[in-house]
Amino acid sequence: MKIALLGYGKMGKVIERIALERGHEIVLKKSSGSDYAGLENADAAIDFSIPDAAVGNISTCLNGNIPVVSGTTGWLEHYHEMVQLCEEKGGAFIYGSNFSLGVNIFFELNSYLAKMMENLKDYKVTMEEIHHTQKLDAPSGTAISLAKDIINHSDYAGWAIESPKKDDIFIDVKRIEGVPGTHTITYDSAIDRIDITHTAHSREGFALGAVVAAEWLAGKQGVYSMKDVLGL
Secondary structure: OEEEEEOOOHHHHHHHHHHHHOOOEEEEEEOOOOOOOOHHHOOEEEEOOOHHHHHHHHHHHHHOOOOEEEOOOOOHHHHHHHHHHHHHHOOEEEEOOOOOHHHHHHHHHHHHHHHHHOOOOOOEEEEEEEEOOOOOOOOOHHHHHHHHHHHOOOOOOEEEOOOOOOOEEEEEEEEOOOOOEEEEEEEEOOOOEEEEEEEEOOOHHHHHHHHHHHHHHOOOOEEEOHHHHHOO
16 A cells, blocks of 8 residues: 655654555655655555644645545644545545554543443542653643543533633643653542553554554545444
């Protein structure tokens, strides 16, 4: 398969290595300031860029009938616009706040736990997310996805990273050098406490999941998620 890499930072380089190991060809390595030459030859594109570039990258792919997988976070106020464009163009699109297999299992665990805790009002929910100091958005897209699933099964109305209201889930954001990503959800009461945690050891899991998603998406039409890719 021929893959275009939209974003050629640390993640892009890991994705490139894994894609080559899996027998694919890289036809474009787009970094800041470079153009899209070669995109037209791609069977699929993988966008791991920056928030300000993501919408342009995704829309360029959809307008060019190139299936696109995006793992860039921090741009989701435009997500519905990209979904609409995908539908208008008959394209193929996957956005994932996290492509790791383990994290997607963690998403399911979080949702299931939230359903179990729905009527146990004595427990207060908080979250901690830790990432490397180069991460541009806060909280992480993964943390936002986790919070939304809890909100769907609770009396919480939103989330906050500072000065939370009574009906907000507080997300404690930390940036520490060299941390690929750690997310902890805590249910705390006067009697006891429940924690669930996912800890990434490297970028490998994110990169492999993105390549697997691109393999799965090539030749399809529609808007999908990692739940579709993994059959969860």
